[in-house]
Amino acid sequence: MNASFKYIFDKLSTAYPEREARAIARLVLETRFGLTQVDICMGRERTFSLEERRDLENIVKRLSQKEPVQYVLGQADFCGRTFSVAPGVLVPRPETEELAEWIIRDEKASEFSSPHILDIGTGSGCIAITLSQELPQAQVSAIDISPQALAIARENAECLGVAVNFRCQDILDSPSKEQDSPLWDIIVSNPPYICEHEREDMEENVLRYEPSQALFVPDHDPLLFYRAIGEYAVKMLKEGGRLYMEINRAYGRETARLFQHLGLRDIIVRKDLYGNERMVRCRK
The missing domain is CATH 3.40.50.150 (Vaccinia Virus protein VP39)
Known part of the structure; x- marks a missing residue:
């Protein structure tokens, strides 16, 4: 499993049903970080810059507070x-x-x-x-x-x-x-x-x-x-x-x-x- 997908999914799994947490994780990676569904399914990794890691942490924090993903991604x-x-x-x-x-x-x-x-x-x-x-x-x-x-x-x-x-x-x-x-x-x-x-x-x-x-x-x-x-x-x-x-x-x-x-x-x-x-x- 793609590491960044697993990170988002694990953080959200306590706040969302499993299927919804997976869908949100895929949407975040595709929309904000340019990973395709194929990348995620194949476990392909990419290197995140320090700024991107901070952005990802902020996104996950906001999502964990049940803020709609559309607002989080803008x-x-x-x-x-x-x-x-x-x-x-x-x-x-x-x-x-x-x-x-x-x-x-x-x-x-x-x-x-x-x-x-x-x-x-x-x-x-x-x-x-x-x-x-x-x-x-x-x-x-x-x-x-x-x-x-x-x-x-x-x-x-x-x-x-x-x-x-x-x-x-x-x-x-x-x-x-x-x-x-x-x-x-x-x-x-x-x-x-x-x-x-x-x-x-x-x-x-x-x-x-x-x-x-x-x-x-x-x-x-x-x-x-x-x-x-x-x-x-x-x-x-x-x-x-x-x-x-x-x-x-x-x-x-x-x-x-x-x-x-x-x-x-x-x-x-x-x-x-x-x-x-x-x-x-x-x-x-």
Whole structure:
């Protein structure tokens, strides 16, 4: 066994299940130190400089404290691209990739030749930037309440060579007041949707390190952001425009009923790869 892999695995095996500890060890060695899976499996060794050894020790220390490996390495993959991430933004999830891929498939089959797209609560910018790259004729804008998140999103857009119009805006502060006429062909959002009472079922690394502002809504109003974004969409989507949102799997029917009540139509709730109701699409 590769010595550096064994070192990381042994340090993490008390804090993580065996399979997860192995996966993290491989990811660290591949991402930060350039060892391939073949190198690791074949037991090939490499010499670490003093600086690299210190870096490895710091990485293992942070991981042992259950800090997400994406934050420790400063990056996460999303739809085949690498994004910078830090504790000020959520770590991109596979189900959010499914949401972005749904939009891309729909748009490539639609009549919009140069769609205007808004991503609400952009975080790292992963959705907005992916759509901008996959739909090069689109004009993509993105908002977030967090200046820290917007700084990371702008960095990602620059590194990946796309032009996205980022701005600081709280969707709960009725941004539709700024305009008198519809702006958008597509609105997309992965808003906060986890109720406070669900904390007890969540992983420690998420609760300790990922931004609560991007995760949680009050127990008494689990559809807070869906109502605000739905109302905004009714006003600011162009006729025939589409709204896509990631949802709490426990509130699929309630979310659909809310959008129907607001006057949106052709509502589809879609399950993710794990069989959970995780996405909704509707049309103005």
